[in-house]
Amino acid sequence: MKILVMNCGSSSLKYQLIDMQGEKVMAKGLVERIGIEGSKIKHDTTGKERVVIEEPMKDHKKAIELVLQVIVDKDHGAIESMDEIGAVGHRVVHGGEDFASSVIIDEAVMDALNRNIELAPLHNPPNIMGIEACKELMPNTPMVGVFDTAFHQTIPADNYIYPIPYEYYEKYKIRRYGFHGTSHKYVSIRAAELMNKDIKDLNIVTCHLGNGSSVTAIEGGKSVDTSMGFTPLEGLAMGTRSGDIDPAIIPFLMDKEGMSFDEVNNMLNKKSGVLGISGLSSDFRDLEIAAEEGNERAELALKVFTNRVKKYIAAYAAQMCRIDVLVFTAGIGENSDVIRRMVCEGLECLNIRIDDELNNGVRGKEAVLNKDLTSATIMVIPTNEELMIARDTLGLVNER
Ligand code: ADP
Numbered sequence: 001m002k003i004l005v006m007n008c009g010s011s012s013l014k015y016q017l018i019d020m021q022g023e024k025v026m027a028k029g030l031v032e033r034i035g036i037e038g039s040k041i042k043h044d045t046t047g048k049e050r051v052v053i054e055e056p057m058k059d060h061k062k063a064i065e066l067v068l069q070v071i072v073d074k075d076h077g078a079i080e081s082m083d084e085i086g087a088v089g090h091r092v093v094h095g096g097e098d099f100a101s102s103v104i105i106d107e108a109v110m111d112a113l114n115r116n117i118e119l120a121p122l123h124n125p126p127n128i129m130g131i132e133a134c135k136e137l138m139p140n141t142p143m144v145g146v147f148d149t150a151f152h153q154t155i156p157a158d159n160y161i162y163p164i165p166y167e168y169y170e171k172y173k174i175r176r177y178g179f180h181g182t183s184h185k186y187v188s189i190r191a192a193e194l195m196n197k198d199i200k201d202l203n204i205v206t207c208h209l210g211n212g213s214s215v216t217a218i219e220g221g222k223s224v225d226t227s228m229g230f231t232p233l234e235g236l237a238m239g240t241r242s243g244d245i246d247p248a249i250i251p252f253l254m255d256k257e258g259m260s261f262d263e264v265n266n267m268l269n270k271k272s273g274v275l276g277i278s279g280l281s282s283d284f285r286d287l288e289i290a291a292e293e294g295n296e297r298a299e300l301a302l303k304v305f306t307n308r309v310k311k312y313i314a315a316y317a318a319q320m321c322r323i324d325v326l327v328f329t330a331g332i333g334e335n336s337d338v339i340r341r342m343v344c345e346g347l348e349c350l351n352i353r354i355d356d357e358l359n360n361g362v363r364g365k366e367a368v369l370n371k372d373l374t375s376a377t378i379m380v381i382p383t384n385e386e387l388m389i390a391r392d393t394l395g396l397v398n399e400r
Helices: 060-072 107-119 124-137 150-154 167-172 181-195 249-257 261-270 273-278 284-292 296-320 330-335 337-344 385-399
Strands: 002-008 013-019 024-032 040-045 051-054 085-092 143-147 203-209 213-219 222-226 325-329 377-380
Touching: 002 060, 002 124, 002 385, 013 060, 013 385, 024 060, 040 060, 051 060, 060 124, 085 124, 085 385, 107 124, 124 143, 143 181, 143 385, 150 181, 150 222, 181 203, 181 213, 181 222, 181 325, 181 377, 181 385, 203 296, 203 330, 213 296, 222 296, 249 261, 273 284, 273 296, 284 296, 284 337, 296 337, 325 330, 325 337, 330 337, 337 377
Parallel strands: 002 085, 085 143, 203 325, 325 377
Antiparallel strands: 002 013, 013 024, 024 040, 040 051, 203 213, 213 222
């Protein structure tokens, strides 16, 4: 079966067409500036030259219509007819407490997705628009929803309840949900596979370090705690997000700087993290170069970032008693030997011993970073959320 994977943002859309026989990517692309002047599609069919389509796209429906056209285009396309697409797998950011696994999308699921808009006002509406547009354009093709939050629904209440009055959990469902679940799930399964071990016998800590970053504790294949919370703002310091801060800073700043809720929210999401500390960049490549050249605030930003990752790893080691596997993934985790080394430094007490020779220069490929077999296995595993979405989609469609 061929599966189309869709990831709709507010003005962008990423897609992949995957042939599940051999799990091969047949085509992939990115649509930018949907609903804004200058909309364009960058489309790559495997083995053919990239095409760029610049055409007004007033909404997601128009964008998806053009994506489907280029996928079946006789010169640039990957398949002959849309009938070859057996199912569509949609990434959905927030499933709330309604979804602990992926689902075939029907009317009841659409109702639940709409109910959960309140929990993810920025992310869920474009996901829903993408699903609705696909349903209109491919009315007979099954659609599956795969949620960023679902993998974390196994987290026990003692790790998801916030120490604020319990009534706010009951009234508004304020609790830890966690995100990047599809990525944490994929790399943990892949780690067990590469080690030739049953995931049920492993305690794994996965570090998804990218523009947004989170760490997850996975015991026997189940997420038992994760660093992101009610929203993706909690946890690690990120490119532009603050992660954990003393909540009392918020009213203090509102008072001192005369900031509104929106301004504080914007500051914490867009102007904080390593960008905020360094005053330079949110991109770790820039920060590593600047730190190397002696920029002290860039160096401080990298240290704050890596100290936070260490704290979470240590907390999860304490929760699970031991760590068998430590996985690095996403843009920074897959590419930065500097950050991986800084994170592991000083964690020898937790049986984590990175080998510089094995770590140096590893970029974007699967690798083991320790020699000592009695220590925790440290791995780089490039994430593949699209493949995970496609696998879940295939599984559900085959079960029907
Ligand atoms: P997203 O969360 O948007 O999917 P990614 O996982 O692609 O982000 O991560 C993007 C980030 O990865 C960039 O902002 C950059 O900081 C970091 N990155 C990418 N390549 C490198 C590299 N070679 N060295 C250090 N950091 C890198």
